[in-house]
C-alpha cells in the first residue's frame with residue numbers, strides 16, 4: 001500500500017462529519033459513478049489515487065507565476081492579447097485562497113441541501129466591465145494544435161469550468177459564460193530531447209452552462225441520504241480489474257485472503273486527498289460493477 005492511500009478515512013471527513021465538503025471533483029465522481037461516490041463520501045473508502053503528474057504540476061506552477069506577474073502589474077498577458085481577449089488577471093487578495101484546491105478554494109454554503117460546495121480554481125481574469133472570466137490551465141503532449149476540446153471525456157473539463165462559474169456567481173460575482181483553457185502542448189516533433197520540452201500554448205474558449213449544477217446537488221444529496229447502494233457505472237476499469245482478479249482466483253482455486261495483507265483500521269488526522277494533478281490530463285477512468 002503506498003503512502004498516498006489510506007483505505008479507511010477518518011469518519012470526520014465523511015458525509016455528515018465536521019470536515020466534509022463537497023468538492024468539484026466529488027461532483028464529477030457522482031456524475032461518473034454514483035456507487036463510487038457513495039462508497040467514498042459516505043462509507044469513507046475512496047478509489048486508490050493515481051500517482052501525481054509532476055510535469056503537469058510544473059507547468060501549472062510556472063503558468064501561475066507568469067500570470068501573477070501580469071496580475072500584479074494590471075497588464076494583459078500576451079496570450080490574451082494574441083487572442084483578442086480584453087481582460088487582465090484578477091487582482092484580488094483572495095486569489096491564493098481561491099486557488100488552494102486541497103484545503104480551501106472558493107466555497108459556498110448551499111442552504112437547501114446544507115452542503116458546502118468548494119473548488120480550487122486555476123485563474124480568474126476580469127474584463128473592462130468588471131466581469132469575471134474563469135480560466136483553467138491544462139498541459140499535455142499530443143499531435144496538432146489544440147483549439148477545441150471535443151472528445152467525450154472532455155466533458156469533465158467543461159464541468160470543471162462550469163462549477164467554478166457557479167461558485168463565483170453564488171459568491172456574488174458577475175461571471176461570463178465564456179471561460180478559457182490555457183493549453184500547453186509539449187512538442188514531440190524535435191530531433192532530440194536535449195534536456196528541454198517546448199510547448200505550444202493556446203487559448204481555448206468554452207461557453208459554459210451552469211443550470212445543471214443545482215439539480216445535481218439535490219440528486220447527490222438524495223444519494224448520500226439513502227441507505228441503498230446506488231448502481232455502478234458500466235464501463236469502469238477498476239471494477240473490470242476486480243472482476244478479472246476474482247475470476248482468475250476462482251479458476252486457479254486460490255483464495256484472496258491468503259495473499260492479501262490485512263488493512264489495519266487507523267485513525268487518520270487529515271483527509272487523504274487525491275493529488276489534483278493526477279486528474280489533469282487523462283480522463284477519469286470510466287467506471288463495471290463488482291461491489
Ligand code: SF4
Pocket residue numbers: 033034035036047232233234236237238239286287288289290291
Ligand atoms: S464501477 Fe468503478 S467507479 Fe463505480 S463503484 Fe465500481 S470501481 Fe467505483
